Amino acid sequence: MESAFCIAAEIGTPSSEMQSSCLHLEQICLNALRDEAMAWPKPGLVTPVDSGSHRDMNIGTLLTSIDALRGSFVQLAEAGARGVPFTELQGVGVAAERNMLLATGGINTHRGAVFNLGLLVAAASRRQHDVALCSLSGGEVVSRLWGEEIAGSRAQAPVSHGNFMYKKFAAGGARTEAASGFPTVYNIGLPVLRRHLAAGHDRESALIATLLSLMEHLYDTNLLWRGGEPGLEFVRQSAAKFNLDGGVAMPGWRERLLALHRECVARNLSPGGSADLMAASWVVHQLDLNPDCPLEPNPLQLPLVRGRAQSAPPLTRGGWEGFKPDEKSSTKCTVR
Numbered sequence: 497m498e499s500a501f502c503i504a505a506e507i508g509t510p511s512s513e514m515q516s517s518c519l520h521l522e523q524i525c526l527n528a529l530r531d532e533a534m535a536w537p538k539p540g541l542v543t544p545v546d547s548g549s550h551r552d553m554n555i556g557t558l559l560t561s562i563d564a565l566r567g568s569f570v571q572l573a574e575a576g577a578r579g580v581p582f583t584e585l586q587g588v589g590v591a592a593e594r595n596m597l598l599a600t601g602g603i604n605t606h607r608g609a610v611f612n613l614g615l616l617v618a619a620a621s622r623r624q625h626d627v628a629l630c631s632l633s634g635g636e637v638v639s640r641l642w643g644e645e646i647a648g649s650r651a652q653a654p655v656s657h658g659n660f661m662y663k664k665f666a667a668g669g670a671r672t673e674a675a676s677g678f679p680t681v682y683n684i685g686l687p688v689l690r691r692h693l694a695a696g697h698d699r700e701s702a703l704i705a706t707l708l709s710l711m712e713h714l715y716d717t718n719l720l721w722r723g724g725e726p727g728l729e730f731v732r733q734s735a736a737k738f739n740l741d742g743g744v745a746m747p748g749w750r751e752r753l754l755a756l757h758r759e760c761v762a763r764n765l766s767p768g769g770s771a772d773l774m775a776a777s778w779v780v781h782q783l784d785l786n787p788d789c790p791l792e793p794n795p796l797q798l799p800l801v802r803g804r805a806q807s808a809p810p811l812t813r814g815g816w817e818g819f820k821p822d823e824k825s826s827t828k829c830t831v832r
Contacts, residue, residue: 514577514625515570521620522569524782525613526562529606532775533558535703537753539711539731540760541771548757549722549766552603561606564599568592568610569617576618577625582645589614593815607815608670608772613779615642615674620783634783639677647675669717670772670815678776684713685777692744693781701744704753707767707774708743711735716769723765731760731767 533555536543547554571588592610597603619637623629629637638646649671673680688709692702712735719728734756743749760766 518570518573521573521617525569528775528778529562539757540766572614572618573621576621612776635677643675705744708735710770711767718768
């Protein structure tokens, strides 16, 4: 698949064209994070109406975090365009996470999203400047260029909720998702998003439909951490029932999700992994959008059973801090 943004050129000192492109790519990411934050209702998650199952943050915290990330996605895109080693790219990602934590007083609002979107925007920018990559999706670029390093990072990762869930439940997590080329995004999130947009749904309802599809399929360890296997299965089965009954196309769907939201809050459940991949699906929709070249199936797609995708692999919410950058890396990125 040829990207609408594929403009092959030599990789070198950032030109005005490259800088303009990187700014555009960053705006796509920031808009996706804002759209995810503002969408309502989202079971268990923060919205402009309430904080869901999150006692340590609200919509203001999310918007502050997003503002703190401005400039970080530009740096990630520029690093990708220059073809820097993965360790240098990772250094930019770590600095982005630290900017976020400084702005939120240490609250982890977007660590998983920064990891996912950072890789995708770096891949999109690299693809623009490497004709050999122009026929690949963003996920395929991530897998081809950095998949081995991402997949090998688990043993080096610091102690986290995600790593605890990985050891207990063999949950592959965000690193496995990224290293594999984001198959859950390309084969569950993106098709649902595009189908709803094509059917005339507005952006918010299409994104919520995407979220509920991801909630149905993901083995989300954020839910495992909060509610164990019973909590995870409750959310997955509830989302599956909502989707089977018509999803956002059925009358009264918002009231139905509000009832599920109240149940999730009562059980302290929040499908954070699904929210991260919802934002990634919206970003991929724009980065890989070309009306003259339909999206081709990802060769890493999930197997189909009776016309629907099997459940996605277990997901933990990873971050750039899970890697050990080369101490000799020449990255210039600093914490704001």
